[in-house]
Each structure stands twice: as C-alpha cells, then as structure tokens.
Amino acid sequence: MTIQVGDHLPEIPLQRIREGVEIVDTASLFNGRRAVLFAVPGAFTPTCSERHLPGFVENFEAFRSRGIDVYCMAVNDAFVMQAWGNSQNVPEGLTLLADGNGEFTRALGLELDATGYGMGIRSKRFALYADHGVVRQLHVEAPGEFRVSSAEYVLEHLPA
Template identity: 70%
Template sequence: MVIQIGDTIPEVTLKHIHDGVRVVDTPTLFTGKQVVLFAVPGAFTPTCSEHHLPGFVEHFAAFRKRGIDVICIAVNDPFVMQAWGESVGVPEGLQMVSDGNGDLVKAMGLEMDASAYGMGLRAKRFALYADDGVVKQLFVEAPGEFKVSSAEHVLAHLD
C-alpha cells in the first residue's frame, strides 16, 4: 500500500557517510523536524544528476530558510550516495542517505522494478514533505516523468 498524506513515515534503518558509514533510523531523521525527502531511481543517472538533485542543491537555502531539512535517498549504497553528492556539489546539510536494500521505499509502497534496465529494485521518483514524521504533502511522478517532485514544485506547494 502506498503511503498517504496523514501517514507516519515507517520506521526503518538507513545508512549515510559521516566519518565512516553510519546507521540512522527514520525517527532520528524525522521526529520533531520539518523534512523534505526526495527519492531518485538512481545516483548518477541522467535525470537524477542533471535535474532532480541539482534543483534541490540550487534551492537548498530556500528550504533551510523555512526551517526544513532536505534528504535525498536512493536505492544505492552509502559510498555511491557520498560520491554522487560530492560530484554535484551538495551543500553541507543536504543529507545524502542510502536506502541500499530499498527498505524505506518498500515500506512506503514507492518501490519500482527496474530489472528490465538492469537496475533491480529502485525507488520511484517522488518527493514528500513531513512534519514531525507525518506526511503532509506527497508528490509521486508518473513513470518516466520529472515534474511534481522537483524542488521548485515542492517549494511552491509547501503550506
């Protein structure tokens, strides 16, 4: 079942690089915070690298000005997420988090099968806004599209 507005972000553990590989759970990322989480099908893929992540880099200050944390996830390992963030020039504070086994995207019903492209299980392209771990806005892209999960679209639709 796909996560809906009003649902709580499922509790799973994820990984990121900060002085080595670190485990972080979703309550730590979301509890008591306003967060925009966006997911991409794959680090270093064309739309993700040329548009999706760069848009959040460009508008990161606008999110922070509103007191909103920004987290990027992909079904990639934490080393790939770190390298991708460095290659795009992700600012300090924009968190590049690995959902390496797809646990979070599966728990939210936002996974996709990209086996036909040799990529296995991946995240659908989406963005959500959560306040204290509760989904307030949800933007899921139609297959092959990049419109509603962009940083610009999310900013325009924040409460």
C-alpha cells in the first residue's frame, strides 16, 4: 500500500557518504524537522540529471530559507549517489540518500518495475513534504511525466 498524507515515514536505514559510508535511519533524518524528500528512478538518467536534481539544486536556498531540509533518494548505491552529486554540483546540505536495496522505497509503496529497461526495481519519481516525520504532502508522478515532483511545483505548494 502506498504511503498517504498523515502517515509517519517508515523507519528504514538508508546510506549516505560524508567521511565514508554512513548508515542513517529515517527517524533521525526526518523527526524534529521539516523536510522535502524527492526520489528519482536513477542517478545519471536523463530526466533525473537534466531536470529533476538540477531544479532542487537551483532552488535549494529557497527551501532552506523556509527552514526545510532537502533530501534526494534513489535506488542506487551510496558511491553512485556521491559521484552523481559531485557531477551535478550539489550544494552542501542537500543530502543524497542511497536506498540500495529499495527497502525504503518498498516500505513507501512507491516502487517502479524497470526490469524491462534493465534497471530492476527502482523508485517512482516523487516528492513529499514531511513535518516531524509525518507526510503532509505527496506528489507522485504518472509514468513518464515530470511535473508534480519538480522543485518549482513543490515550492509553490508548500504551506506558508
């Protein structure tokens, strides 16, 4: 079942790279703060690299000025996410998260079967706004679309 507005984000470990690979639980990332989490089907893929992540990079300060942390997630490993972030000039503070085995994605009910493209199970393209770990907004893209999960759309629809 897909996560819904009003649900708590599931507590599942993810990975990120700082001084090395770190395991971080979602509770420590999202509890006690306001955050936007957006997910892409894959690092280095065309729409993800040309539009989705760049939109959040360009609008990062607008989110921060509203007291909102920004996280990007993909079903990729932490090293791929780090390399992608470096290639995209991701600012410090915009955290790239690796859901390497897709456990968090499955717990959200937002998995995408991309086996027909040789990519296995990935995440649907989405963005959510969470306040203290509770989903307040959820924007899931229809297959092949990029509209409601863009940084601009999410910013426009955030609560005042």
